Amino acid sequence: MAGAGHIRRAPPGVVEAGERRHDAGRSERWSAWMAAAQEGDGQRYEALLHEVRPVVQAYVRKRLPSDTAVEDVVQTVLLLIHRARHSYRAERPFEPWLFAIAKNALRDHQRRGGRRARREETLRDDLRRHADPDAPGDRARSASPESGAIARELERALAKLPASQREAVTLLHLEGLSVDEAAQRVGTTRGALKARIHRAYVALRALLAGDAT
Amino acid sequence: MSRDRTDAVIAALGRDARPVRRIPPLRRQLATVLLLAAAVAVVVVAGLGLRAPGLPLLQLGSPFLWMALGLAAAGVAGATSALAFARPGREAEAWRALALGLAALGLAGLASAYAVAGSGASSEPIWRGAPELPCIIASLVFSLPAALLVTRLASRAAPLQRGRTAFVSAGSATALGALAAHLICRTPGEWHVVVTHALEPFVGALLLAAPLYALLRWWRR
Numbered sequence: 001m002a003g004a005g006h007i008r009r010a011p012p013g014v015v016e017a018g019e020r021r022h023d024a025g026r027s028e029r030w031s032a033w034m035a036a037a038q039e040g041d042g043q044r045y046e047a048l049l050h051e052v053r054p055v056v057q058a059y060v061r062k063r064l065p066s067d068t069a070v071e072d073v074v075q076t077v078l079l080l081i082h083r084a085r086h087s088y089r090a091e092r093p094f095e096p097w098l099f100a101i102a103k104n105a106l107r108d109h110q111r112r113g114g115r116r117a118r119r120e121e122t123l124r125d126d127l128r129r130h131a132d133p134d135a136p137g138d139r140a141r142s143a144s145p146e147s148g149a150i151a152r153e154l155e156r157a158l159a160k161l162p163a164s165q166r167e168a169v170t171l172l173h174l175e176g177l178s179v180d181e182a183a184q185r186v187g188t189t190r191g192a193l194k195a196r197i198h199r200a201y202v203a204l205r206a207l208l209a210g211d212a213t
Numbered sequence: 214m215s216r217d218r219t220d221a222v223i224a225a226l227g228r229d230a231r232p233v234r235r236i237p238p239l240r241r242q243l244a245t246v247l248l249l250a251a252a253v254a255v256v257v258v259a260g261l262g263l264r265a266p267g268l269p270l271l272q273l274g275s276p277f278l279w280m281a282l283g284l285a286a287a288g289v290a291g292a293t294s295a296l297a298f299a300r301p302g303r304e305a306e307a308w309r310a311l312a313l314g315l316a317a318l319g320l321a322g323l324a325s326a327y328a329v330a331g332s333g334a335s336s337e338p339i340w341r342g343a344p345e346l347p348c349i350i351a352s353l354v355f356s357l358p359a360a361l362l363v364t365r366l367a368s369r370a371a372p373l374q375r376g377r378t379a380f381v382s383a384g385s386a387t388a389l390g391a392l393a394a395h396l397i398c399r400t401p402g403e404w405h406v407v408v409t410h411a412l413e414p415f416v417g418a419l420l421l422a423a424p425l426y427a428l429l430r431w432w433r434r
Binding site for chain 2: 037038039040041042043045046049050053071074075078079081082083084085086087088089092093095096097098099100101104
């Protein structure tokens with residue numbers, strides 16, 4: 001069990017088979033362990049999570065390219081299992097319950113990743129336009145060597161912002177949270193966060209304009 | 214290392230394995246919703262009386278009866294779907310129930326339209342505008358108890374797709390509310406019974422989904 005977390009990347013076909021392949025009685029064992037976990041049995045619960053982990057890893061790895069992202073999603077799935085454990089009923093098979101949670105966590109991760117990528121692109125485009133007003137705003141250039149310099153320029157400007165504004169920019173643009181999620185994270189209202197991010201944009205614009213001149 | 218963090222997460226979750234109260238079976242939750250909806254319908258009919266001319270409306274093959282059956286089926290299937298959407302791993306069941314409910318409502322609409330067309334009332338206007346509104350408002354009001362209950366029960370499970378759960382909860386509760394409104398409806402016209410009453414669950418789904426979504430989030434905190 002201890003080594004289960006260190007399985008290496010396998011060819012897609014093998015992973016596909018591995019996702020659903022299981023030893024005889026695994027489903028019954030997991031159902032029983034989850035039922036015990038619902039009663040407060042921490043040992044069986046931990047054993048269940050250790051057994052479930054490589055299965056979830058294989059499922060997620062097949063759909064995500066980065067190992068770090070895979071572990072992030074696996075941890076999210078484990079937390080969601082914990083949060084939703086009361087919703088499992090032992091008379092039903094365990095795997096559909098598990099894979100529904102994994103699928104949802106993966107979808108959330110991908111949605112958030114897409115949103116983050118789009119926002120980073122927009123920021124880079126804005127910066128590039130600022131650095132060279134005659135340059136076209138094509139996104140294909142975002143992967144060019146100048147993007148490193150742009151990122152450093154942005155990083156320096158961000159570091160000069162007040163902590164609350166920097167946090168707002170980081171949550172919205174780098175972590176890809178929505179305004180509601182970011183407001184919840186920092187413990188403020190949606191309106192206050194929007195005001196904070198607006199002030200951050202104004203400050204960033206001024207800082208970047210100063211750098212350019 | 215991220216993998217070490219995953220081990221730490223598992224150890225922490227193991228330590229936090231307090232006993233939890235398992236959610237009741239879906240059928241029991243569904244029965245509670247239907248009992249509440251039936252109680253609302255009984256109170257409403259007892260207070261306001263059946264639509265004129267009363268019991269003769271319930272004769273076999275009448276548009277009124279077809280639509281009552283369609284709304285009841287849509288309400289039951291929709292509530293099943295909403296409660297199943299709130300339980301991980303039961304999405305297929307939820308989609309099936311939703312499809313069944315929509316099909317039942319569609320068939321009831323077609324059957325009652327056919328019955329109206331055959332009754333010589335086809336010259337009536339299909340939509341009367343503002344006079345249709347009280348019936349729609351009544352269906353929304355009568356749906357509120359079931360909407361709140363379905364949402365509460367869903368929040369106690371683990372709705373992974375809150376928007377979908379809220380939308381289906383709203384539509385199913387409005388179908389049950391529309392059934393109560395259908396029984397006591399005073400708006401004249403045979404087409405009103407067919408067209409407006411069949412549309413009410415969709416209107417309810419559109420209008421109530423956002424508040425139910427907010428409630429679902431609030432109760433899930």
